[in-house]
Amino acid sequence: xxxxxxxxxxxxxxxxxxxxxxxxxxxxxxxxxxxxxxxxxxxxxxxxxxxxxxxxxxxxxxxxxxxxxxxxxxxxxxxxxxxxxxxxxxxxxxxxxxxxxxxxxxxxxxxxxxxxxxxxxxxxxxxxxxxxxxxxxxxxxxxxxxxxxxxxxxxxxxxxxxxxxxxxxxxxxxxxxxxxxxxxxxxxxxxxxxxxxxxxxxxxxxxxxxxxxxxxxxxxxxxxxxxxxxxxxxxxxxxxxxxxxxxxxxxxxxxxxxxxxxxxxxxxxxxxxxxxxxxxxxxxxxxxxxxxxxxxxxxxxxxxxxxxxxxxxxxxxxxxxxxx
Amino acid sequence: xxxxxxxxxxxxxxxxxxxxxxxxxxxxxxxxxxxxxxxxxxxxxxxxxxxxxxxxxxxxxxxxxxxxxxxxxxxxxxxxxxxxxxxxxxxxxxxxxxxxxxxxxxxxxxxxxxxxxxxxxxxxxxxxxxxxxxxxxxxxxxxxxxxxxxxxxxxxxxxxxxxxxxxxxxxxxxxxxxxxxxxxxxxxxxxxxxxxxxxxxxxxxxxxxxxxxxxxxxxxxxxxxxxxxxxxxxxxxxxxxxxxxxxxxxxxxxxxxxxxxxxxxxxxxxxxxxxxxxxxxxxxxxxxxxxxxxxxxxxxxxxxxxxxxxxxxxxxxxxxxxxx
Numbered sequence: 001x002x003x004x005x006x007x008x009x010x011x012x013x014x015x016x017x018x019x020x021x022x023x024x025x026x027x028x029x030x031x032x033x034x035x036x037x038x039x040x041x042x043x044x045x046x047x048x049x050x051x052x053x054x055x056x057x058x059x060x061x062x063x064x065x066x067x068x069x070x071x072x073x074x075x076x077x078x079x080x081x082x083x084x085x086x087x088x089x090x091x092x093x094x095x096x097x098x099x100x101x102x103x104x105x106x107x108x109x110x111x112x113x114x115x116x117x118x119x120x121x122x123x124x125x126x127x128x129x130x131x132x133x134x135x136x137x138x139x140x141x142x143x144x145x146x147x148x149x150x151x152x153x154x155x156x157x158x159x160x161x162x163x164x165x166x167x168x169x170x171x172x173x174x175x176x177x178x179x180x181x182x183x184x185x186x187x188x189x190x191x192x193x194x195x196x197x198x199x200x201x202x203x204x205x206x207x208x209x210x211x212x213x214x215x216x217x218x219x220x221x222x223x224x225x226x227x228x229x230x231x232x233x234x235x236x237x238x239x240x241x242x243x244x245x246x247x248x249x250x251x252x253x254x255x256x257x258x259x260x261x262x263x264x265x266x267x268x269x270x271x272x273x274x275x276x277x278x279x280x281x282x283x284x285x286x287x288x289x290x291x292x293x294x295x296x297x298x299x300x301x302x303x304x305x306x307x308x309x310x311x312x313x314x315x316x317x318x319x320x321x322x323x324x
Numbered sequence: 325x326x327x328x329x330x331x332x333x334x335x336x337x338x339x340x341x342x343x344x345x346x347x348x349x350x351x352x353x354x355x356x357x358x359x360x361x362x363x364x365x366x367x368x369x370x371x372x373x374x375x376x377x378x379x380x381x382x383x384x385x386x387x388x389x390x391x392x393x394x395x396x397x398x399x400x401x402x403x404x405x406x407x408x409x410x411x412x413x414x415x416x417x418x419x420x421x422x423x424x425x426x427x428x429x430x431x432x433x434x435x436x437x438x439x440x441x442x443x444x445x446x447x448x449x450x451x452x453x454x455x456x457x458x459x460x461x462x463x464x465x466x467x468x469x470x471x472x473x474x475x476x477x478x479x480x481x482x483x484x485x486x487x488x489x490x491x492x493x494x495x496x497x498x499x500x501x502x503x504x505x506x507x508x509x510x511x512x513x514x515x516x517x518x519x520x521x522x523x524x525x526x527x528x529x530x531x532x533x534x535x536x537x538x539x540x541x542x543x544x545x546x547x548x549x550x551x552x553x554x555x556x557x558x559x560x561x562x563x564x565x566x567x568x569x570x571x572x573x574x575x576x577x578x579x580x581x582x583x584x585x586x587x588x589x590x591x592x593x594x595x596x597x598x599x600x601x602x603x604x605x606x607x608x609x610x611x612x613x614x615x616x617x618x619x620x621x622x623x624x625x626x627x628x629x630x631x632x633x634x635x636x637x638x639x640x641x642x643x644x645x646x647x648x
Contacts, residue, residue, distance in 0.1 A: 138462070139627075140592065141592070141595065144590070144592040144593075144595070145592075145595060148592075148593055148597075148604070149596050149597060188548075188569060189569075190569070190590075191568040191569065191588075191589075191623075192568070192569060192570060192571035192574065193571070194590075224512075224548055227550045227574065244514075244515040244516070245513075245514070245515065245519070245548065246516060247516035247517070247551070250516065250551065264515075266515045266518075268464065268465070268469075268472075269468075269472055271465065271468070272468075272469060272473050273472075273473060276472040276473060280472070280515075287517075299515075
């Protein structure tokens with residue numbers, strides 16, 4: 001379940017309070033391991049997901065990540081010009097992001113092979129939106145300005161990010177990650193042409209860079225990415241993450257058996273009742289039909305206001321109703 | 325151009341200030357006419373779009389619409405329960421929304437046949453989101469709660485809204501509107517099954533209700549609606565509004581010649597330069613290719629921060645590069 005560790009669990013809130021800050025949790029491998037394992041003690045999830053943040057790479061590039069309570073992530077030194085882009089480098093993973101790979105090793109050790117561990121990264125385009133805007137945005141004014149007025153600088157930035165993401169994910173594999181997900185949270189705000197040029201192209205590069213790792217599935221997820229499902233599947237990735245707007249049956253028809261499908265329940269349903277959750281789980285399972293290749297999941301992250309009992313109902317419904 | 329009258333024009337801001345409030349502009353037919361015509365004096369638009377608000381129907385139902393500076397629309401009496409839904413009725417258009425149909429008549433008279441006038445309404449689902457949430461939302465917690473926990477009440481609400489929208493649009497036709505657009509701004513936040521049941525179904529009803537009006541094209545627009553283009557085209561509407569995430573060439577392949585296509589430039593491009601605007605207009609025109617059936621437009625509304633000179637560049641680019 002996306003964001004399966006987190007603020008909906010009281011035991012997470014307790015450890016988060018103790019740690020003092022969100023980044024203290026992410027940068028301490030023992031705490032990151034504890035938080036990764038918390039939901040697995042409560043629920044029969046079929047995989048563990050590394051607890052971390054998508055903005056670790058820009059932070060390692062020196063942008064100065066910090067979190068402002070109630071406002072989300074901010075960068076002290078956003079990227080606004082060609083010279084800003086020129087000034088940043090692909091970070092040395094071992095010295096700047098060793099806390100992430102250490103967390104992967106500790107989690108693998110503690111999991112004792114019980115379930116596989118999924119690592120992840122943000123997509124280059126999604127990371128660039130935060131780096132250029134300096135914070136979360138709904139408008140994407142600065143990054144779309146760069147895209148249309150100075151595409152060369154944006155390509156230079158995305159190229160550095162793609163190399164960084166490839167090295168970062170390779171380091172996660174080397175530390176023990178058994179599957180990888182690339183989150184392209186903001187690819188869906190682009191025009192179809194811009195998506196291909198500024199988001200999909202760089203995710204394809206990463207998939208190619210990692211393709212020599214046998215048996216490490218790569219999952220690509222673009223929120224609001226339904227216009228491009230065929231093209232995402234053509235990158236050579238192993239699974240597609242689907243948000244809830246696309247029918248999983250339609251997605252299957254469009255991409256065939258080339259990739260597995262992960263998704264696609266609206267996380268809002270977790271806010272309702274066990275009965276409504278069961279109905280929706282059944283609807284999605286029926287839409288997918290028989291056969292392998294479905295990783296049941298939410299279509300995006302769980303939100304902090306969810307009752308843990310409803311997560312239990314969700315996991316029970318998926319397990320009891322799945323035919324394989 | 326969607327929201328072609330509005331805050332990006334200094335002459336609009338002047339008249340808005342004079343009127344005292346946004347609703348004073350909407351409810352005064354002479355002022356609504358003046359504001360509708362302002363952009364046509366500056367630019368060679370091929371159609372006029374009625375200046376109004378999508379929330380006039382809920383206001384006519386007695387929910388108490390008001391606008392809070394910097395926060396957008398609010399309702400004093402939102403719809404939260406089955407009894408709230410039961411208590412509202414389809415409004416009598418002549419007595420509650422006569423200011424809109426009067427504006428249509430005045431605008432038609434002032435336009436003197438120069439360009440056609442497009443009327444519009446929000447879709448039932450989109451209106452319901454504001455009525456239940458009581459304001460704008462990015463989360464849709466209350467309405468999705470109603471959808472999954474008490475779908476019967478939501479259907480009752482949507483049914484009243486569909487009847488109201490049909491009567492409202494018929495009244496606009498009777499007053500002189502020559503084409504109609506139904507804006508489903510928030511259909512794209514639904515799961516594919518929920519979209520069909522709670523948004524598309526009611527838009528189809530409205531299209532059927534209005535189908536006896538010969539020569540009045542109906543345009544349906546669902547933002548982030550790319551999963552459902554074929555089904556939207558199958559409602560019997562005459563044109564599809566497209567946001568920028570779907571390629572207009574892909575859309576044409578998917579729906580054939582059944583409907584015209586309206587769109588689909590990212591409004592963010594208006595923030596850049598005349599050169600970038602020309603390039604993007606050409607890209608979209610080339611993607612559409614030869615043949616009739618393309619209404620060039622933005623993929624969503626223009627924002628208040630756009631330089632009027634860039635709108636001029638946009639209109640010039642569309643006219644100079646169009647082959648028909």
